[in-house]
Amino acid sequence: MKLAVKDAMRCVGCQSCMFACSxxxxxxxxxxxxxxxxxxxxxxxxxNVIVCRSCVNPPCASVCxxxxxxxxxxxxxRLKSSKCIGCGLCKDACIIDAVYWNEHDDKPVIxxxxxxxxxxxxxxxxxxxxxxxxxxxxxE
Amino acid sequence: MLQNDTLSRVLYIDLSKKKYFIKDRKDLFExxxxxxxxxxxxxxxxxxxxIDAFDAESPIIFAVGPLTxxxxxxxxxxxxxxxxxxxxxxxxxAGGRSAIAIRMAGYGAIxxxxxxxxxxxxxxxxxxxxxxxxxxxxxxxxxxxAARVMRQTEGGEGLRxxxxxxxxxxxxxxxxxxTTETYRHFxxxxxxAIFGSKMLKGIVIxxxxxxxxxxxxxxxxxxxxxxxxxxxxxxMQKYHDVGTAINIKSLNSARALPVKNLQMSSTDAIExxxxxxxxxxxxxxxxxxxxxxxxxxxxxxxxxxxxDDPYFYKTTPVCYDFELIYSLGTMVGITExxxxxxxxDVVEQVGVDxxxxxxxxxxxTEMLEKKKITSDDINNISINWGDAxxxxxxxxxxAKPTTEFLRACAKGVSFASSVYGGKEFAMQFxxxxxxxxxxxxxxxxxxxxxxxxxxxxxxxxxxxxxxLIKTDLSPEQVIDKLLDEEAIxxxxxxxxxxxxxxxxxxxxxxxxxxxxxxFEYDEHQLHxxxxxxxxxxxxxxxxxxxxxxxxxxxxxxxxxVDPTGKITKEFIRKGLDYAQNxxx
Numbered sequence: 001m002k003l004a005v006k007d008a009m010r011c012v013g014c015q016s017c018m019f020a021c022s023x024x025x026x027x028x029x030x031x032x033x034x035x036x037x038x039x040x041x042x043x044x045x046x047x048n049v050i051v052c053r054s055c056v057n058p059p060c061a062s063v064c065x066x067x068x069x070x071x072x073x074x075x076x077x078r079l080k081s082s083k084c085i086g087c088g089l090c091k092d093a094c095i096i097d098a099v100y101w102n103e104h105d106d107k108p109v110i111x112x113x114x115x116x117x118x119x120x121x122x123x124x125x126x127x128x129x130x131x132x133x134x135x136x137x138x139x140e
Numbered sequence: 141m142l143q144n145d146t147l148s149r150v151l152y153i154d155l156s157k158k159k160y161f162i163k164d165r166k167d168l169f170e171x172x173x174x175x176x177x178x179x180x181x182x183x184x185x186x187x188x189x190x191i192d193a194f195d196a197e198s199p200i201i202f203a204v205g206p207l208t209x210x211x212x213x214x215x216x217x218x219x220x221x222x223x224x225x226x227x228x229x230x231x232x233x234a235g236g237r238s239a240i241a242i243r244m245a246g247y248g249a250i251x252x253x254x255x256x257x258x259x260x261x262x263x264x265x266x267x268x269x270x271x272x273x274x275x276x277x278x279x280x281x282x283x284x285x286a287a288r289v290m291r292q293t294e295g296g297e298g299l300r301x302x303x304x305x306x307x308x309x310x311x312x313x314x315x316x317x318x319t320t321e322t323y324r325h326f327x328x329x330x331x332x333a334i335f336g337s338k339m340l341k342g343i344v345i346x347x348x349x350x351x352x353x354x355x356x357x358x359x360x361x362x363x364x365x366x367x368x369x370x371x372x373x374x375x376m377q378k379y380h381d382v383g384t385a386i387n388i389k390s391l392n393s394a395r396a397l398p399v400k401n402l403q404m405s406s407t408d409a410i411e412x413x414x415x416x417x418x419x420x421x422x423x424x425x426x427x428x429x430x431x432x433x434x435x436x437x438x439x440x441x442x443x444x445x446x447x448d449d450p451y452f453y454k455t456t457p458v459c460y461d462f463e464l465i466y467s468l469g470t471m472v473g474i475t476e477x478x479x480x481x482x483x484x485d486v487v488e489q490v491g492v493d494x495x496x497x498x499x500x501x502x503x504x505t506e507m508l509e510k511k512k513i514t515s516d517d518i519n520n521i522s523i524n525w526g527d528a529x530x531x532x533x534x535x536x537x538x539a540k541p542t543t544e545f546l547r548a549c550a551k552g553v554s555f556a557s558s559v560y561g562g563k564e565f566a567m568q569f570x571x572x573x574x575x576x577x578x579x580x581x582x583x584x585x586x587x588x589x590x591x592x593x594x595x596x597x598x599x600x601x602x603x604x605x606x607x608l609i610k611t612d613l614s615p616e617q618v619i620d621k622l623l624d625e626e627a628i629x630x631x632x633x634x635x636x637x638x639x640x641x642x643x644x645x646x647x648x649x650x651x652x653x654x655x656x657x658x659f660e661y662d663e664h665q666l667h668x669x670x671x672x673x674x675x676x677x678x679x680x681x682x683x684x685x686x687x688x689x690x691x692x693x694x695x696x697x698x699x700x701v702d703p704t705g706k707i708t709k710e711f712i713r714k715g716l717d718y719a720q721n722x723x724x
Contacts, residue, residue: 012433016367028351043321
């Protein structure tokens with residue numbers, strides 16, 4: 001399964017997805033979110049919806065000095081938290097800013113493509129696409 | 141409250157010394173929850189008795205609530221201050237990202253005192269306050285440009301709130317507002333003027349805290365219940381679809397919509413500015429406050445041709461709702477949507493409360509018609525009902541006044557009419573300009589006795605529309621209903637829930653929700669706390685000189701037909717006497 005942005009133009013900026021993502025930890029707030037909603041140069045211009053595109057050859061993993069980010073088959077990465085030293089190179093390597101940072105733990109928050117956020121988007125901005133063998137994903 | 145919750149951290153900022161410190165105020169938050177309750181206590185602590193609202197020691201207080209960042213629809217920030225407009229309680233609420241940003245930055249409240257010698261803005265993030273030079277942002281004719289500069293200079297994209305004032309705030313018009321996220325406002329009672337008096341142009345604040353809850357499973361279940369009510373039940377539908385502007389048509393039909401300074405209560409020309417018609421021809425998109433899935437903020441796009449270039453258009457996003465269509469539309473006789481949207485846009489640019497400005501414009505028009513002033517008084521701007529272009533010029537002139545009369549108008553109709561006459565049609569209640577509800581006596585009693593003289597204090601207009609329209613209630617019964625509602629609303633604004641969500645958050649649900657944050661209050665106890673907060677607000681009002689018998693009621697309300705036919709001097713007087721005995 002892959003998380004994708006279906007139609008960013010429909011985003012109202014309510015951030016329900018961001019709060020949902022962080023709530024997976026069981027607590028409230030935004031410390032653990034790995035989805036971002038930012039205005040596209042002022043609210044009137046709409047929003048950029050920034051999610052991990054689960055790259056097949058992920059730049060975040062290639063710069064990790066400790067092997068804490070492990071590329072997954074089919075794209076994306078998995079975080080081995082015990083190996084992570086919190087250097088932040090992965091965050092800098094992601095040019096769409098989809099590697100988020102948990103300031104409490106001082107470690108990255110990596111999208112696991114669970115789709116929990118999709119259930120809390122009332123405007124059909126997000127979707128979860130099923131993996132089809134041999135087919136690349138077309139995500140925004 | 142829970143041990144690790146940062147809600148009880150209060151950030152104190154001194155603009156004179158450019159210093160700040162943080163103090164834990166569990167004592168206040170455990171007793172009054174947050175928002176209005178805590179801000180009222182802080183105001184009583186921090187505001188010296190009888191002080192001039194523009195004195196350096198006059199405080200600005202922002203407070204958010206325990207549910208902010210925890211449950212949806214709890215995204216309001218309560219601002220408290222001594223109002224330069226009324227001389228007593230200043231309180232206004234705004235959404236946008238303001239509340240989420242303050243809570244996520246790790247604070248429950250912010251107290252700002254002192255006065256800077258140069259224009260500054262505050263950058264609050266990562267546990268620090270940085271005082272930034274805003275000299276270059278001062279004096280801009282469009283306040284949104286200053287916000288744009290702060291947006292480009294500061295970090296925290298997607299997480300931050302940006303507060304700013306406009307020219308009217310800099311010039312200390314007593315009904316200047318503070319705008320957040322371009323389209324939300326601490327609108328009423330002059331917070332923008334207090335910012336201006338302190339040379340404070342704006343605030344940028346951001347963060348991404350974690351908030352612990354006591355029971356993770358219960359939390360998710362209750363979250364889903366509230367979220368589903370917000371997105372699926374009909375309770376929020378009207379705010380979500382056409383928005384509050386849907387009420388224009390029905391209030392006009394009921395003869396409850398002020399037209400031309402309430403000389404009339406309906407107009408045959410309403411159709412083009414009904415919510416439905418504006419949506420059909422001008423609505424572009426809706427946006428939401430942070431952590432609210434309802435998205436009630438309606439943005440129209442105004443497309444204007446340039447005279448000298450037929451193939452280039454100025455395209456301006458303009459936010460509209462019921463109160464704006466009333467105050468800058470029907471109240472000044474504008475029923476043409478493009479003119480209305482242009483007038484709204486200039487009011488946004490200069491940064492004033494739209495309701496107060498509309499009432500001021502309407503009063504000036506009638507003063508001129510009745511020859512109580514001359515065109516010299518308004519810099520020879522030729523105004524007539526419905527003439528949007530002329531009103532645009534007048535708004536700019538009030539934001540930066542150059543005549544004695546315009547300077548008086550920049551202090552609202554209560555002050556201006558005390559100098560120039562015309563009190564009988566100066567549409568203020570408790571010195572605050574009226575909202576768009578000529579619904580009946582409960583509405584007016586609501587404005588008069590509400591602690592901040594706002595229609596949202598107690599929803600009196602709703603008592604008119606639901607009760608008085610079909611049954612008889614005594615003035616005393618009306619007051620009892622209003623006071624009861626105002627006590628409940630103190631709890632909603634203390635936990636920082638939007639009043640639009642009052643159909644979802646009853647006190648039982650509030651009790652359940654705050655329990656997860658470690659507050660053990662049942663619904664009856666909450667009701668009692670609400671009553672206490674209301675009385676505390678009145679304590680401040682009385683301390684600063686508010687008196688029921690000094691309230692001036694414009695004769696106009698008795699002359700213009702209303703849906704109930706029950707607005708009489710006797711009804712209002714009896715209601716006020718009864719309220720005075722209960723509150724004093």
